[in-house]
Amino acid sequence: MMLHRAALALLLCSAVHIAFAMTDGLLPNGNFEATPKASEMNGTQVLGRYAIPQWEISGFVEYIESGHKQGDMLLVVPEGAYAVRLGNEASIKQKLTVVKGMYYSITFSAARTCAQDERLNVSVTPDSGMLPIQTMYGSVGWDSYAWAFRALFEVVHLVIHNPGVEEDPACGPLIDSVAIKTLYPPRLTRDNLLKNRDFEEGPYVFPNTTWGVLIPPNIEDDHSPLPGWMVESLKAVKYIDSDHFSVPHGKRAVELVAGKESALAQVARTIPGKVYTLTFSVGDAGNGCVGSMVVEAFASRGTVKIPYESKGTGGYKRAVLRFTAAVERTRVVFLSTFYHTKTDGSLCGPVVDDVSLLSVRSPRALRR
Ligand SMILES: *[C@@H]1O[C@H](CO)[C@@H](O)[C@H](O)[C@H]1NC(C)=O
Ligand SMILES: *[C@@H]1O[C@H](CO)[C@@H](O)[C@H](O)[C@H]1NC(C)=O
Numbered sequence: 168m169m170l171h172r173a174a175l176a177l178l179l180c181s182a183v184h185i186a187f188a189m190t191d192g193l194l195p196n197g198n199f200e201a202t203p204k205a206s207e208m209n210g211t212q213v214l215g216r217y218a219i220p221q222w223e224i225s226g227f228v229e230y231i232e233s234g235h236k237q238g239d240m241l242l243v244v245p246e247g248a249y250a251v252r253l254g255n256e257a258s259i260k261q262k263l264t265v266v267k268g269m270y271y272s273i274t275f276s277a278a279r280t281c282a283q284d285e286r287l288n289v290s291v292t293p294d295s296g297m298l299p300i301q302t303m304y305g306s307v308g309w310d311s312y313a314w315a316f317r318a319l320f321e322v323v324h325l326v327i328h329n330p331g332v333e334e335d336p337a338c339g340p341l342i343d344s345v346a347i348k349t350l351y352p353p354r355l356t357r358d359n360l361l362k363n364r365d366f367e368e369g370p371y372v373f374p375n376t377t378w379g380v381l382i383p384p385n386i387e388d389d390h391s392p393l394p395g396w397m398v399e400s401l402k403a404v405k406y407i408d409s410d411h412f413s414v415p416h417g418k419r420a421v422e423l424v425a426g427k428e429s430a431l432a433q434v435a436r437t438i439p440g441k442v443y444t445l446t447f448s449v450g451d452a453g454n455g456c457v458g459s460m461v462v463e464a465f466a467s468r469g470t471v472k473i474p475y476e477s478k479g480t481g482g483y484k485r486a487v488l489r490f491t492a493a494v495e496r497t498r499v500v501f502l503s504t505f506y507h508t509k510t511d512g513s514l515c516g517p518v519v520d521d522v523s524l525l526s527v528r529s530p531r532a533l534r535r
């Protein structure tokens with residue numbers, strides 16, 4: 168009885184605990200639709216530090232309405248009617264209530280406005296990541312980016328900072344739709360040697376956007392917004408969902424959008440000398456990405472090139488790479504041999520999904 172009561176108290180405690188933490192989706196005023204007071208504005212410039220509800224700003228921050236004209240460029244906003252622009256060294260900040268020890272991913276949409284290479288420093292102390300936004304992957308000028316962190320405190324501050332110093336302070340990226348999602352890093356199962364093999368666990372995908380979410384390169388794997396996986400090389404991969412794209416299996420998959428400049432990788436524990444099979448799906452996202460595609464997979468000294476003819480209407484095939492492990496940690500890597508673009512000029516590529524890595528039992532064991 169005593170034990171029950173203690174268990175119940177613990178349960179209530181954790182329920183209360185979770186009730187205060189953020190729910191998945193847009194942050195409070197994450198789409199900047201709650202407007203600052205006119206008295207705290209000068210033209211498009213936001214004057215007060217706390218003028219934008221729920222946010223704290225610093226530096227030259229502009230509040231941009233959809234349809235705002237900058238030179239010949241008409242600025243459109245992906246969600247609702249408003250977005251912010253971060254000028255030189257400007258930042259926006261929001262306090263988040265989280266569960267200590269848990270992993271979270273942040274998804275936000277950004278667009279660059281001038282020709283310069285632009286970068287954003289996203290941070291939640293003590294983690295930070297520099298996200299390059301110089302390459303336009305989407306066709307509408309906006310892309311969504313994911314980043315992840317592990318909460319070391321119950322209350323943390325998310326900061327999105329433009330470290331750029333441009334001559335024109337009105338040059339600087341636009342930001343809209345900032346969302347959060349709790350990540351539950353998948354554990355290994357007896358059936359598979361890869362974590363998150365089907366890419367089902369990943370960052371928040373905006374229900375209203377049609378361009379997927381970019382997983383940037385150079386993030387440590389324990390802080391990946393795509394748990395278990397790393398993006399190597401220089402460029403991002405795109406995380407896609409079945410609501411907006413054709414996906415081989417489950418609800419989520421990865422589109423290799425940057426040719427050999429982006430590679431999706433995971434390190435698996437293997438036994439030297441043992442034979443393994445890496446099985447995976449290669450397909451297209453049904454997004455009008457047409458062409459002769461090739462996905463290369465590498466593991467140990469094994470490599471395979473899987474050709475796939477994409478009509479851009481969805482579909483996939485299964486592929487296998489059999490290899491012998493040389494060491495105890497084997498890196499499994501996928502990349503697209505070629506660059507592909509859609510008719511609107513945006514980058515696209517083959518889709519990888521439903522990956523499994525299994526050891527091959529010896530023929531004697533099979534006979535038994
Ligand atoms: C508003 O902007 C104008 C033009 O940039 C500037 O001259 C003026 O000093 C600003 N006013 C305030 C209150 O910052
Ligand atoms: C990004 O911002 C964080 C927090 O302000 C800072 O500690 C870090 O040094 C910055 N990173 C770079 C590369 O400037």
Ligand SMILES: *[C@@H]1O[C@H](CO)[C@@H](O)[C@H](O)[C@H]1NC(C)=O
Binds near residue numbers: 193373
């Ligand atoms: C999606 O769009 C609807 C209607 O415009 C809006 O109410 C909702 O907040 C949007 N959701 C997200 C997550 O952006």
